[in-house]
Amino acid sequence: MIELADQFFVLSKQQILLLMPVAAQPLASVLLSIIPIIGVFATLFALTTVLERKGLGRIQNRLGPNRVGPFGFLQPLADGIKSLTKEDVVPFRTDGVLHFLAPVLVMVAALLAYSVLPLGRNMVALDLDAGVLFFFAVGASTELAVFMAGWSSRNKYAMLGAMRAIAQMISYEIPLILSTVGVLMTAGTLSTTGIVEAQSGYSGLLPNWYVLTPWGFAGFFLFLIAATAEANRSPFDLPEGESEIVAGYFTEYSGFKFAMFFFGEYLGLFAANALAITLFLGGWNSPLAILDWVPSYVWFFAKLMGLIGLSIWVRGTTPRMRSDQLMNFAWKFMLPMSLVNVLAAGLWRFTGHGFLGWFVCGSLVAGSYCWLGVELSTKNSLKKRVYRFAT
Amino acid sequence: MLGTGLIKGMAETARNFVGSYFEADRLTTVQYPEERVPVKEAARSFPFLVFDGEDPEKGLRCVACQICEKECPPQCILIVKDTAKKPDFVGKMQFQPKIFDIDLSVCMSCQICVEVCPFEAIKMDVDFEMSRFDRFEGLLIHKRELSKSNGHFQKIHPTDAAAVDANLAAEKAKAEAKAAAEAGAKAKAAATAAAATIAAGAGAAAGTPATKPGIALPAAPAVPTSKPPTSPALPLTMPGQPTTAPAAISFVS
């Protein structure tokens, strides 16, 4: 029974496939993997937009949207209808093809990333041997889409936004990838399912998740910070800083194309969070041995909702960074920390998983964190501004 | 340092988040169409024309002098004089506007028309829910729609309205005193045989203003000067009464 509940979607896919003629089976198998992913994550996107607005509202002592449908939960539907029926304004001088392709490419890249994310036990669309690499390769092509959007708009704000976004994405891609290296080293595989399986089981009461190791803990937060920067979310949302450059690279997009950018951005965020779950939070594994009967996908989506909630919370808290702070943070803090983290993960392999390992790796990570933090915050703190011309 | 500031900030936002569910007075927003913040007395949106009494045509204070039309910086007012005259609140024959249009898409709510109007005929409204489906014709407001009663003015701007009413009453009293004095002088000068015809004419002149209950005009010009101060008693009581939210504005469904 528990087994059936856990494998319900896998088994039902197999049953549906058996009903199909043999010739149609490969195509049907692909479609049966793709359509649920798109459907589920589109729904999650809709839910997240309204939850985010309500959450941000509560953080700012407001109510948030509460008009459309019960408690405002049909708001995304209304927004969707609005963006579908809006006029699609394309400025006169735009580079037509690129202007059209950019939002498509953003969405395609974001959706492709889901093909290697295990959503539950045996629930992965494409179990690649190099799954994590595939994820990052697909993520890298988003930069090109952003450039296309910014450049083809023939708009200075769009161009500036695109340049900021690309500079930020390239800078944060390095700590993003380096922070996963520890996990890849320890799990010994690049396959996402392999990494999740390496984290199954329990040592004592606690699960064998990588976040519960000193290097994994640091790596998890490094990954989350870098993923937030990759997804252009607050506090790293200066590519679309509306007080400076209108809306960044999608200034010249309206109607459904704008909605596609929006959708792609959220899909990227979900994908990054899902990868964080896969790499550090044990994927579909349950946190306690006695809760093993809960279906695996429930755990996955519970963790995903938790991380989405965290990102909403962070967005509601942090102010936007300045451009030089952003770059300094990436190159002077994130990069050294992730390198130290790789070293700590290597040491963890040899010091054993007991007290010694905790002491050595923990003090290495915490020490470098404190040292870097003190160093950066004292040496590069803002001095009293000296004006050359104004008195 | 070392991320403690971030943690402090996140604790603060978490407190706000949780608190907004339990402490109602944390919420700063008002659920607009159902609840409304009472309109402040100093609020102003767009101009309207004041009329006395019941009939917006007869009681309109505007005399089509076109000062506001000339003074309006964005030139959103269009006035066309009517050839026919009508008596104003003191009974003097005055012009009236045949057409009085204000283009709300042009109006910038500067209140200059109100400042320059010598007849207290144009005032600022507080109504802000003026969205229309038609961008051009819909926002061109005509005389009929612009005319609002003095009672409305008293309701939205009680202090101003009281001052205006007192002014007008004083003016009217002065005019009446003058008229009475003139009538008395005429009566003295003229033969007693003509007195009956004068009284009849005065009665006819007072016939129109007598229908205006807002100012409660004295019935006849023969009334002594001691009486007018009692007549604007009704407007003078206004300022004390509705300084708090006017009941009709905050209608909670």
Next chain:
Amino acid sequence: MNLDLAILSLLIGASAVAAITLRDLVHCVLCLAVTFAGLAAVYLRLGAEFIAFSQVLVYIGAVAILALFVVLLTRTGEIENQSRFSLQKLAPLAVCGLVFTGLAGAAWSSSLRGSQESVAASIRLRDVGRELMSAYVLPLEVLGLLLTAALIGAAILAQTEEPNEVENPNGASSHPPAKPH
């Protein structure tokens, strides 16, 4: 010959030709990115997943973006003013044609021409890692050194020169006026 390979070849060939003939440099680089993506698809088709993903990550994610940045920074995105055709170009074109015929002829006469795809040839990442850490560890280290040197070198090269080192003071308009010394 398979249909998917035909489509892929057409895409790669067309985008490669577009990349070298288009007048707008940004279009050229974007077409180059399409070529890289098509080649990654070919690698996938040949069972070299790891290479395909590396190709996308490095070429599209880094090289193409870098080239775009340089195109924008050098303001050469404007149309090159050169004549469409001249006799001077004939010799290089002939050389290219000769190279193509030579290579194609070599491929045609290759003894491996008729050989089938081997099913055994597939990359297992574990093997790649093991090879890199055993037989190829020295090249790997040298490569690491090279990449570090390239990073530092590129950073130094692209660094803005100090205002007093620039011969043409107009070039340093973004800096505050140099102090008299």
Next chain:
Amino acid sequence: MLPYLLLSSLLFSAGLAAALLRRNAILVLVGIELMLNAANLNFIVFWKFGPHPESMAPVLFVLFSIAIAAAEAGVGLALILLVYRHFKTTNVDELNLLKG
């Protein structure tokens, strides 16, 4: 394997044409990248169709080649940037001075 080889020779000659014909330094670099890619494709094709598919050497060679190409592109583009700053042009025909 013939179509793959033809494709790679097409890519190589296209890259060569770009390097020889185009005046812009960036496009010359683009041509060089195309040629490198053609070589990489050949490696993979000969690995897949050749007599020793169990060997990892071609794959690793391509991996190293990609990494070197990245370094080359980085340094090359930085050089182009420097040349542009100095001469205000990236046209390779106009860069005919040996003095700095």
